[in-house]
Amino acid sequence: MTDVLLPLSIAVPIVAATLPLALGLRYEDVGWPVAAVTTLGLVGSAAAVALEVYTAGPFDHELGGYAPPIGIELVADELSAAVFLLVTLVSAATLVLSRAIGPRGNAFHSAYLLLTGGLVGVSLTGDLFNLFVFLEIVGLTTYALIAADRSGASAYASLKYLVVGTVGASLYLVGVGYVFLATGTLNMADVSVQIVEQAGYTDPLIRAGYAFIVVGFALKIALFPVHSWQPDAYQRAPDSVTTLVAALVSTASAYALIRVTYSVFTVDFLAANDAITTGVLLVAGVSILAGSGLAVMQSDLKRMFAYSSVAQFGMVAAAVGIADETALLGGVVHLVGHGLMKFGLFCGLALLAAGYGARRVEDLASLARDAPFASGALAVLGLSLVGIPPSVGFLGKWYVSLGAVRSAGATGGVVGIALAAVILASTLFTLAYVARVIEQLYFAGVDRGDAERGVADHGDAGGHADGPARDAGDAVADGGSGDATAPGTVPTAPLVVLVAAALVVVGLGFAGAGFESLLDPYLSEVFA
Amino acid sequence: MTEAIVQDPRPLLAVLVSLVAAVLVVASYRSPNVREGWTILAAVAKFAIVASMLPRVLEGTVFEWTVVEILPDIAFVLRADALGMLFAFLASGLWIVTSFYSIGYMRGLDEANQTRYFAAFAVSLSATMGIAFAGNLVTIFVFYELLSIATYPLVAHDETPEARSAGRKYLAYTMFGGGVLVLAGTVMVYWLTGTVAFTAGGIEELASADPGLAMLAFFLLAVGFGVKAGIMPLHQWLPEAMVAPTPVSGLLHAVAVVKSGAFGVSRVVLDVFGPELVFDLSLPFGFSAGLVLSTIGAITLTAASLIALRKDHLKQRLAYSTVSQLSYIVLGLGLFGWYGLVGALLHIPAHAFMKLTLFFCAGNLHVSTHTDYISEMAGIGKRMPLTMGAFTVASLGMAGIPLLAGFVSKYYMLIGGIRMGAELTPVAYYLVGALLLSGVLNVAYFWPVIYTAFFEAEDDHDAKPLVDFPMGGERRSTLAATDGGRAGDDAATDGGRTGDDEVDESDDDEPDVEDVVESAEVGSDADADGADAEDTDPEIPEDSDIPDAETDDLPTDEEGVVRPDFDTSDRDFSEPAERVDTGDYAVDASPSDADVPFGVGRGGAGSTGSSDVESDDDGEGDIDDDGTVSDHDARHADHDDAHHGGPPPGGWEHLRGLAALRGRESTWFTLAPILTAMSLAVLLGVIPYEMGFLELIELIVDTRLPEEVARP
Amino acid sequence: MTALPAGSAAHAAFDVLAGSPVAAGTALDVLGTRHAYVTFALLLCIGLYMMIANPNLVKKVIGLNLFQTAIFLLFIASAYVEGGAIPIVYSGGEGPYVSPLPHVIVLTAIVVGVSLTAVALALCIRIYDEYGTLRVDTLRELLREEGSLPAGPGLPGGESSGEGGDGDD
Known part of the structure; x- marks a missing residue:
């Protein structure tokens, strides 16, 4: 009966999304309880599904009782269960954060629930077109949430994201259309069979279809040449929204890329189409370099870590393109790990922004003395992002680089070797911007007496930029003040979550063997 | 020698004890005395744990403790074998000495952020123990990175722009060495052999692997660890890191951190590739991987000595001296043969004792008289007789004067070089030449300090x-x-x-x-x-x-x-x-x-x-x-x-006789560690066997060399 | 999406109801002879060009709609079966039918597209309220003055909404 959990996990949050708005007509402040209860239920459901998958193996659910090639199928396998778990946990944690620092309105919680439902849908669906629908649900709610700030700037950032994101999803749909033309089916498992039977891996339609799909996802994931929507969107969104979006939305698209590449097109397709694989690897490598380079140049913290996402997803894309079992394991581990780390980082930044008005690197000067726990967690998460062991960031990097070196050694291609070098050197690139933050936090050498004055000044100066934005956003989206916390303190509950996230990130660093044994059935099936 | 492997948590305890101490140090930040108490307690406890393993390790036992399987087939394993013991015994012993000195130094200067300082110091020592006891490349990599991170707060301690810049440089260099090169080398070794465990005498599969790839892996690892050992093009961070408080320069940048680099190189040479393979990986012109390593060492030690000559800042001069002396170790490791390896490994403790003394002296001059520049030290010998006396002894040791620690190790290395030159390849003679030349240079850059301190007057x-x-x-x-x-x-x-x-x-x-x-x-x-x-x-x-x-x-x-x-x-x-x-x-x-x-x-x-x-x-x-x-x-x-x-x-005030003996020039918090370290340097020169080091080293080398080049 | 070009000699007859697709490997021929697909490509390009080149936000949204419509056309065209009946099965009715699956897909996609357009227009209204303009260039200037966009050197990200399209395959 566990399979009923799959449709319920998607339907319940989407249906529940109407409740805050409906009940909001009668009661105030009903959004958070509804969202909290729903999300807690989702966490339980995800745990049950994961338990089932990792003990008894993958299972699926046929929606409406129609058999898969025609009917829509929901699949929980080792990969989707991991992402499902990540989505629900991070969503729940974000709810704690948004409770403390806003937004708190009913509309926010409706959108939040829709987003969660969409993300769960993306991670569970086994149907290509259904995936498009969920991607669009995720996209739509993300656009709305980013604009929840109610400022012109956030609306502009959101519109920019909307256009780019829609083009991305549409290109994906074009790709799906091509594949559908060639195979006549949309069920993922069926497509992977029909590609061989009806078209073959070098069929132009299949190739074009995959190319469209990859480009579409690249837009959604924000890989380098097409990343430009992301920094603005992350920077302009309210802090809680940034946390959620940075941790999950691009992650879901990257998951979809892995899923479509390996479950639908399969590794044989990649082997048969060198040009496409090389293209993916090039984009990935350039993403790693350019993302890190741009991140170093930023002084706005949220922008800095937005560019960092470009680089880190470059790593995941590289893992996809390498088409090596170990590299793909690394890609999945990094996908999950990056979600956790980015959640923690943006959560920490949100707390420091709420408590001390720190929005730029220089505002962090010597904050470690006032906010030791938040700073410490930020430092740990940052170092994990760099890939310092023991941490989940290191695990991902280890597997991806091992896979890269192995495939570079096996093929000897220039791109492969260059990519292996870039992946190995990515430590330094990441360090370049993380070290800036840590240095400011701990070694600015500022007397906090002075610094507080300084920060206050900065806060005023920089506040004008997003001042109206935040005020308006608070007024409308929250129905209350956004910064309810007293200045100079960090709210406790999200702080606990943040520290927990840091500990989990470090703890998972010891779980390499666990990751491998859990994901092994999926990998060996994909690379059979 | 049979290697009996014993499952025992003591290696883990040795790592954990100072981690726990770091937490306690932070927790008791309100009371400096309690805080320093934890530091001393942890130092003593750590040394006791390490020392308790020493007798059985000398009998050939290996203590091993697997913590968790960090990656499939790669356990996070700590094992105390003879080589690890050498380093751990040294670092933990000197930590006690340094702890006392730190207290005197930090209080003497009334430094800010002392809690962070002591906590970071304790974590650094944990990482050092981890490096010493790491049982495979991944474990050593974990601690190697941890050490970089833990030392960074110490380098940037002052929070001044140049301290930050030094810290940045330090992080960049060590992360390049560790996070990039060592990781790449580890990945390659794993890819080539499917294992990363340290094996006495080298991992067998590497010998049958593609020589070009094996060579690449060797240099990635050797250079990666070499960054911390300050080999030449990548040594820049070390002199800059001298902005750190002197105990840090002393213990970490003369003993723990830089030696962890040298130790990493010796692990790579002895336990990953094996001395024989390192010598057999041949390159054009009669070179082999080992000889290239030695040549890099020779160039570094000569060039660093020459630079040291022109440094007026005492700690800078010592830093370049460190760069040069560490290259002795690297040079010796590249020498294929019993004597060369023994000499190289013996230089690890020898240099540690001597350089620690020298840095402590420099720090003491700073605390007591704020004198940092050699040109200001004319006649300072009468003001700080004990300090400068210890300085003299230690620098004589550096130059390789008999009866001091430096002599024994250099002596072995010279013999090793000559034998190698006679038996295997004439290139080794150049290395011998570099060794001899550097002895002269050592005198050249230490003598002015002693001369100006004792034989000149401040007004003339x-x-x-x-x-x-x-x-x-x-x-x-x-x-x-x-x-x-x-x-x-x-x-x-x-x-x-x-x-x-x-x-x-x-x-x-x-x-x-x-x-x-x-x-x-x-x-x-x-x-x-x-x-x-x-x-x-x-x-x-x-x-x-x-x-x-x-x-x-x-x-x-x-x-x-x-x-x-x-x-x-x-x-x-x-x-x-x-x-x-x-x-x-x-x-x-x-x-x-x-x-x-x-x-x-x-x-x-x-x-x-x-x-x-x-x-x-x-x-x-x-x-x-x-x-x-x-x-x-x-x-x-x-x-x-x-x-x-x-x-x-x-x-300068002239301290004489009794006043000097009563330590009036400074405090005993700093003087006692100086004298202790100096005595250790002397003892190692006189009774190397009784101190346990030479015996350990012979055990290490014996178990790793093939028959034909075994102990003569 | 109702602009269903009639008269194309359909060939991509996927008898999806029966669950066994036919016409494998002939997709290439299909592309060569079908103007529906040519129209699809044209609309796609026009939409993309509007999104990139037109400075007016609302017109960008219109371009977006064109772009999506092109995709609907692709699906509908793919569903066409020469001589096929509407896929509503009377009792005892005889095939061939037009493939119903693409129709379902397009219906769903239209819903998605409408909601997207709604959100986009709402955002446009908000931007207009705030800045009094819908032109991207003016808007960016205003934002820069306001400090919301990094004005400084070397901070890309003001790359406009151009997404570079399918550059990497």
């Missing part, structure tokens, strides 16, 4: 020709003229050197170099120009008008200067080097590069960083300048404002 000494003065030297004085009346004579020509505030004023006259210092000291220097007139002593010669220096009432009596001044909170070596002669020498017009790392280029940064500290001093400075100077105030200002050392007006 030679310039050191190789540092920043014309060849042939220059007679001059660093003694403060106590009155302007002597402006004309030779004491006056040297003026400027005296009290520290005079130094500052002299800076006024040289805006190109030092004005930044001034701008920071707004209070005292705003009127410095005006004050010149009244407050001055014999000034820089350009000020030849030095009107009435007599009005100055700087203390001329001894009691004003004798007591070490403990309330200063500045660290002076962050400031530009103060020239001995601020005036009329040609070199001053075009300063040599001798002091660049702490000098001209970094002056601007330095002054801003210390500005708030200095602003504290403004009050006193004002009093000073208002002419209401009491002796006390003047002296206070002397040491506070002053970022420069040198003898006080009237010359």
